[in-house]
């Protein structure tokens with residue numbers, strides 16, 4: 001975690017360029033045991049000290065493996081889950097200071113698009129009522145005619161026929177349903193859209209339609225995006241800047257071209273080298289950095305650098321005792337590794353790692369479903 | 383003679399009150415020992431049904447399997463369920479996408495592996511235990527002796543998938559079918575599992591059928607690739623050929639529509655229009671025609687047949703020409 005002094009000196013952009021400033025954000029979920037779940041026996045450190053800025057009009061991509069805390073971070077930024085530490089400043093306003101009506105007004109400006117369009121759309125509601133709901137929740141329903149026109153415009157802008165209004169979610173294909181999800185987010189004219197795995201449930205041939213749509217809408221409406229995805233190629237394609245997460249923290253952040261051209265953190269290197277590319281010549285020549293062992297449990301993160309148990313560049317000093325801060329190593333390129341410069345310059349070389357046992361305690365199945373509200377409208381609900 | 387020869391495999395599902403549904407529609411391919419053959423295609427194109435039909439694992443009620451599946455010349459489709467179970471224990475192994483659902487949750491990992499060894503290789507319990515630990519070690523499970531006593535839920539997703547591979551290997555199969563074995567896993571774990579499979583093929587000469595929707599996985603692992611669309615193979619080629627010059631408009635479209643890690647960012651993707659819901663039945667033309675940018679009038683009237691062109695198979699009236707490169 002960087003201290004307050006550090007983070008201000010590291011910011012190269014002026015504050016007015018920044019739409020969302022996240023500062024030391026933490027979300028620790030209590031693990032409860034006992035028949036009435038009254039004993040807290042530990043915590044899941046889902047998000048553990050994240051600093052990042054999202055600039056107006058940019059797309060910030062968040063990547064990392066399952067369970068590293070991407071969704072929790074995205075939700076905490078919108079206060080769909082309550083942070084246990086740190087703060088989120090949205091357009092100059094500290095969200096933790098807002099209550100009731102002022103929080104509701106602020107929430108209109110931040111919307112979310114979910115991974116699985118079918119489970120996030122109420123099957124009993126027509127598309128029209130799904131879309132109107134958001135408007136109503138924010139008091140933006142301006143009577144039949146105006147609202148009707150607005151909804152038709154919206155459908156056209158996401159590439160659906162206006163006849164879709166009277167249909168139900170199950171009558172659409174996955175890609176079309178995701179368009180409805182996007183339209184729902186846009187009804188209230190947000191500034192920030194947090195898209196959590198917006199294409200990963202879609203067929204390969206349909207993903208590109210939705211990716212292009214997101215890009216078009218951003219250009220037309222001047223939206224700011226936080227896109228969460230585990231597919232590194234998708235993230236590279238749509239993001240201006242990318243943050244890589246590992247066990248609740250950001251380990252590297254850079255412009256997307258820079259990050260992919262010169263990854264500095266050992267985890268980023270391993271991650272990028274693991275992604276298969278559809279090019280046999282390249283695949284034949286590629287050298288993979290194969291990580292051994294599994295991701296440690298976020299309920300018992302390793303000491304020091306959280307990656308040290310799997311890191312091929314791990315050094316005998318500092319790595320297992322001192323948590324590396326996310327620090328600027330080159331212009332706009334931040335890395336949380338004690339040895340980033342040495343690794344970049346080839347002064348230290350990767351070595352073999354003996355896999356360490358990771359105990360699954362049965363408490364934290366990686367498939368644990370997210371509990372909590374699924375949408376902003378649900379939070380505001382009647 | 384190939385190790386496995388699938389010809390004209392067809393699977394029709396019948397459900398009461400619904401029209402019969404042809405999930406696999408005349409699929410043919412062959413696999414040689416030590417060869418890795420890929421089946422790629424989108425959700426619902428018939429990949430899993432093809433593999434289940436080969437393994438004899440489709441429900442006997444409701445599913446009609448036609449065509450032929452020969453393993454070293456023996457017709458598997460005419461074997462009795464009992465003979466087929468024997469085959470599965472001896473020659474054919476399978477690894478599924480979701481390891482948790484294919485492992486028995488209340489039996490320890492060790493017992494599940496030793497059971498295979500006792501039943502199919504006739505090993506006494508004690509020897510089977512030693513061999514089981516060996517197998518777990520071979521698939522990269524740390525501290526294998528201790529893991530023998532653990533239950534599936536105590537292992538991580540990656541470790542479960544390894545345990546499943548160990549079980550499949552226990553009977554030393556000559557053919558292994560892996561159905562999306564890494565789809566549920568993270569990329570770094572996927573890389574470990576793919577490396578393990580590649581090593582296995584190289585070291586033991588096992589033949590591998592790799593089923594996936596990920597063209598990247600196919601590019602690195604498979605010798606020959608079959609692209610499936612709506613239950614039929616639409617293109618087959620050696621992997622370098624296929625990726626250098628995809629000729630079927632569907633293959634071509636898929637490659638143009640996926641963002642690539644090695645391409646400069648900001649370039650616009652070229653999506654395939656519509657979705658599989660727009661397909662037309664194969665007996666009325668080309669199923670892909672409604673989504674195809676190269677469709678001709680003939681495409682919605684005449685079913686395209688599989689033709690050979692320069693060592694590759696193609697099912698298309700108007701394939702992409704040799705000089706049209708994939709848009710980078």
Ligand SMILES: Nc1ncnc2c1ncn2[C@@H]1O[C@H](COP(=O)(O)OP(=O)(O)OP(=O)(O)O)[C@@H](O)[C@H]1O
Pocket residue numbers: 029044045046064065066067068069070071072073230298364365366368369370371372
């Ligand atoms: N409401 C909750 N209560 C307890 N633990 C939770 C809760 N929500 C998430 N977690 C845990 O927090 C960690 C981070 O979860 P999160 O969903 O943010 O990860 P993610 O990076 O989005 O993963 P994925 O790629 O699988 O979606 C996980 O270990 C998860 O099990």
Ligand SMILES: Nc1ncnc2c1ncn2[C@@H]1O[C@H](COP(=O)(O)OP(=O)(O)OP(=O)(O)O)[C@@H](O)[C@H]1O
Pocket residue numbers: 395403405423424425426427428429430431432595
């Ligand atoms: N037991 C069954 N009864 C009826 N229809 C079935 C049955 N099993 C599969 N199908 C149908 O057969 C088609 C092919 O299914 P299959 O599972 O082979 O697809 P797949 O290519 O493996 O897709 P995925 O990538 O989603 O796994 C689908 O339309 C599916 O709904």
Ligand code: SF4
Pocket residue numbers: 265266267305306307308309311312313314315319324336337338339340
């Ligand atoms: S700080 Fe040490 S353990 Fe962590 S990534 Fe850098 S070299 Fe590896």
Ligand SMILES: [Mg+2]
Pocket residue numbers: 070071072196
């Ligand atoms: Mg998530």
Ligand SMILES: [Mg+2]
Pocket residue numbers: 429430431561562
């Ligand atoms: Mg399948």
